[in-house]
Amino acid sequence: MTTPRAKYAGVLSILEYNRRYYVVSLCAMLAIAALLWSGQLPQTVEAALIAAAVLPAFWTLSSLVASWYIYDHVGVTRWNWLPPILSFPPRQWLNIHAGLDESTPALAQFFPGSEFTVLDIYDPEEMTEPSIARARQLHPSAQPAAIAKLNALPLPDGARDTLFLLFAAHEIRQPARRAQFFVEAARVLAGSGQLLLVEHLRDWKNFAAFGPGFLHFYPRHEWLRVAHAAGLAVVREDRVTPFVRSFLIGKVAAAPTSAEQRAASGASQDSHSANPPARRISTPSAASNP
Numbered sequence: 193m194t195t196p197r198a199k200y201a202g203v204l205s206i207l208e209y210n211r212r213y214y215v216v217s218l219c220a221m222l223a224i225a226a227l228l229w230s231g232q233l234p235q236t237v238e239a240a241l242i243a244a245a246v247l248p249a250f251w252t253l254s255s256l257v258a259s260w261y262i263y264d265h266v267g268v269t270r271w272n273w274l275p276p277i278l279s280f281p282p283r284q285w286l287n288i289h290a291g292l293d294e295s296t297p298a299l300a301q302f303f304p305g306s307e308f309t310v311l312d313i314y315d316p317e318e319m320t321e322p323s324i325a326r327a328r329q330l331h332p333s334a335q336p337a338a339i340a341k342l343n344a345l346p347l348p349d350g351a352r353d354t355l356f357l358l359f360a361a362h363e364i365r366q367p368a369r370r371a372q373f374f375v376e377a378a379r380v381l382a383g384s385g386q387l388l389l390v391e392h393l394r395d396w397k398n399f400a401a402f403g404p405g406f407l408h409f410y411p412r413h414e415w416l417r418v419a420h421a422a423g424l425a426v427v428r429e430d431r432v433t434p435f436v437r438s439f440l441i442g443k444v445a446a447a448p449t450s451a452e453q454r455a456a457s458g459a460s461q462d463s464h465s466a467n468p469p470a471r472r473i474s475t476p477s478a479a480s481n482p
Contacts, residue, residue, distance in 0.1 A: 255405065288310075291333070295356065347380040427441065
């Protein structure tokens with residue numbers, strides 16, 4: 193069971209992390225309201241000011257409502273939905289964050305007795321968004337984490353059976369650096385391992401909720417691109433909420449060499465000659481959520 197959070201902890205955190213945006217929006221709306229209240233403006237100017245105020249006012253309110261829904265009502269960052277979508281319970285897992293770690297304590301509770309490592313990939317020169325810097329200051333991680341470079345994670349090849357990227361990978365703003373990071377993540381992931389990526393997407397739902405702020409997220413095809421380039425493939429995809437998507441990702445099996453194919457073919461022929469044909473039993477395939 194995860195540690196209970198305050199009733200409005202999620203939406204209040206969003207207000208704290210993005211304080212400048214909300215203060216500027218509020219001041220702009222108050223200034224427009226004062227100008228309209230004065231009654232000294234031509235009707236065309238009043239109409240233009242009203243039109244200019246409607247969208248910022250809507251997105252200011254809708255972003256807070258959406259944040260409350262995602263983080264407080266549904267409780268995405270309580271992570272209770274996470275264990276059932278994994279292929280197997282992790283035994284040796286890695287949690288990578290960008291300086292704001294809201295998941296390691298919950299993951300440690302979900303998987304008692306497992307071995308885990310926490311890495312912090314925050315780089316102030318690459319991750320220049322004021323919100324992530326403010327989040328680090330306001331909520332320093334209680335769980336110790338090793339500082340890591342995007343292209344040089346301090347773990348040997350295939351060292352972890354599970355890797356968690358929970359609202360962290362979008363902080364890597366350069367496409368080439370994202371691709372490098374996923375190659376490195378694939379390197380430390382075991383051959384039969386699983387990588388769980390959780391992100392908002394740059395889609396119409398997040399645009400409706402967060403306005404221009406949705407540009408901080410990346411479209412679905414970008415995550416598929418960097419996964420494919422790293423030799424990874426999505427094995428399961430879930431809508432955690434209308435605004436948040438999870439991708440369970442695994443390694444793509446390498447194609448066998450011609451020598452391996454000949455050896456496998458010979459072994460198959462020997463097996464058929466030595467054993468009677470086995471009865472084939474059909475089993476339903478597992479369906480993944482779109």
